[in-house]
Amino acid sequence: MSAQTEGAQKPKSTNPTSAERVTAFAVIVFTMITIGCAAGNFSQTAMNAMLGDVRIDFGVDVDTSQLLSTVYMLVMGITVPVVTYVAKRFSLRTVLNIAWAFLALGAFIDFVTSNFWVFLFGRILQAISTGMVMPVGMAFAMLNFPPNRQGTAMGLSGMAVGFAPNVGPLIGGAFSEGIGWRYFFIVVVVIAAVLCIVTCVYCKRESNKKDAGHLDGISVVLSTLGFGGILLGCSNASSHELTSPTIWVSLAVGVIALVLFVVRQKSSKTPLINLAIFKSYRFKNGFILQNALTGSFMGVLLILPIFVTNLWGGTAVDSGLVFIPTAFAAGIFNPLAGILSDKIGPRKIMLCAGIFLLFGSCSMVFIDETTPLWLIATLQGIRAMGISSCMSPMFQWTLSDTPREIVMDGSSFSNTVRQSFSSIIAAIQVFLIVVFGGMEGIDPAFGYHLAFGLSALLSITTFLIVVTKVRTD
Incomplete structure (x- = not known):
């Protein structure tokens, strides 16, 4: 699996009997992935505190502005399953640089645009980046750290999952009340640029792998409809009547597609999951x-x-x-x-x-x-x-x-x-x-x-x- 093992000493299993030393490569790359994941989670929850000012600046109503949070979560949910194929198909260097590029481009768009829908597109790019990095980070820790250091690695990774979302609103509120919410995204651009440089320096250039099989398009569609439908239906529950078709139709499509997705994964020779x-x-x-x-x-x-x-x-x-x-x-x-x-x-x-x-x-x-x-x-x-x-x-x-x-x-x-x-x-x-x-x-x-x-x-x-x-x- 190239997205987790490139450049590192490959253990024979996830639980080798002998304790292994943690390589400098593993520490640096894992730290980089954790920072990138934290930046994405900061961006996700910081918007909750900045949403009022963003809504006023773009002149949209409350329901429309909620798309900035809803769509972010939705895109993350439908991105994660596809990352499995991407991580097997491409090298770690390629996967991470794609993620950092999405993060930087999305944040830069959000800094400069004066159009709400373009701003939403920038949020989508950032959500794709976060959805790519989160599962890669957990898998990297399990495959590149020995068993006696995996807990420590997961603890540091937990900072991105547990700590970052909690302080995101505080940071977003500080920018919104201070120098302006747009400057938050400049910070994200700088973080992404630094991560890209570190990736190019520490991740070896190697050819993309060919052992991932073909990408099952039907599984991708079912995954998107399944997880996306459930996330969309649940997100709509807070802003629509509970009898609204936007809730129940989304949930019904999601559940049916998810069942079909599971059935297909069991029968496919090259399952997405x-x-x-x-x-x-x-x-x-x-x-x-x-x-x-x-x-x-x-x-x-x-x-x-x-x-x-x-x-x-x-x-x-x-x-x-x-x-x-x-x-x-x-x-x-x-x-x-x-x-x-x-x-x-x-x-x-x-x-x-x-x-x-x-x-x-x-x-x-x-x-x-x-x-x-x-x-x-x-x-x-x-x-x-x-x-x-x-x-x-x-x-x-x-x-x-x-x-x-x-x-x-x-x-x-x-x-x-x-x-x-x-x-x-x-x-x-x-x-x-x-x-x-x-x-x-x-x-x-x-x-x-x-x-x-x-x-x-x-x-x-x-x-x-x-x-x-x-x-x-």
Whole structure:
């Protein structure tokens, strides 16, 4: 697999018996991929804070401006499965330079354009870049770091997945209130340019590989319709009536296409995603674990600001302040958990993390408009400690016994499904808030109790899977 192994000492399996030294190549390239992934995630969530000013500058309504966030998530979701083929077909140098080019070009377009739809096109290019880099980074860590360093690598990678999205709104808000939102994209252009230079220096030039087979166009279409339909339907749930065809038609098309996609992958000689990944005990259980944990995490990121600004009566600043402990927890515990996982094993780390997650999630079920903001922020911070501590050991454990030739398949598929599942959970939580929070004679906080209760249920599921399924023997 060229997109993960180029220029590095190739181990015989993802779990060699002898400890290997981490090469300078692996450290530099993995750091570069992590920074690129973080830049993409910064760009994704920073837009949430800049959206008001962007909407005013372009003169579009609220629903139209929401496309900037919705389309970004949608494009990321449909890009990830195709990356499996691209990573097998082309060299690491080629794959990364394509990703950095998309990131730089998209950000530059967003800096200079005065047309909203051109601006949206720039966002699409940045989303493609992020969708390319995320699964490549996880697979690279598993294939180029020895087992006693894979947890550390995943911990650093978790900074891009957990820390970057949390501080993105703070950075976006700072640019928007300071020198102007457009200058945020200049920073992204500079980051992409530096990454491109480092890629050219440290990644050897080699011919593109020919062992990926042909690209199954039907699988690409089914994947796009499947994951794209589900993501689009769930995204529309927050801005349309729940009976709207834009929701149910999108979801129906997505589910049908996804079923056909799975059937085709099982019968195809050159599948887009090799579903043999589910023959691995760890991947099969880790796949469920990842979705439960991410669903618990991402849904609250959406509904907590709604709770603070609507029911609690706070400002946009308050909704940002409530996530400050979350950002600190993600920045500290993601790498720390990875390092400790290499020393004492992932199970112990994940068990401790699960306790924090359970306490924070179950406690948040009972918050209402009388709960002090500092307590809400503290409980969310405790949740973030659990999530961040569980995430990197979980990723490493899930892929640790997957055959190296299909590690990229596992990374891509798990990334895509996690995003789709998180969107579904977020849509259900918004539904609970809207329906049960607006009923006459019922406390408006009841809808939020149910929404946070769903997150708590997923946290309980996460803990039970860790207790019963995660083994390190």
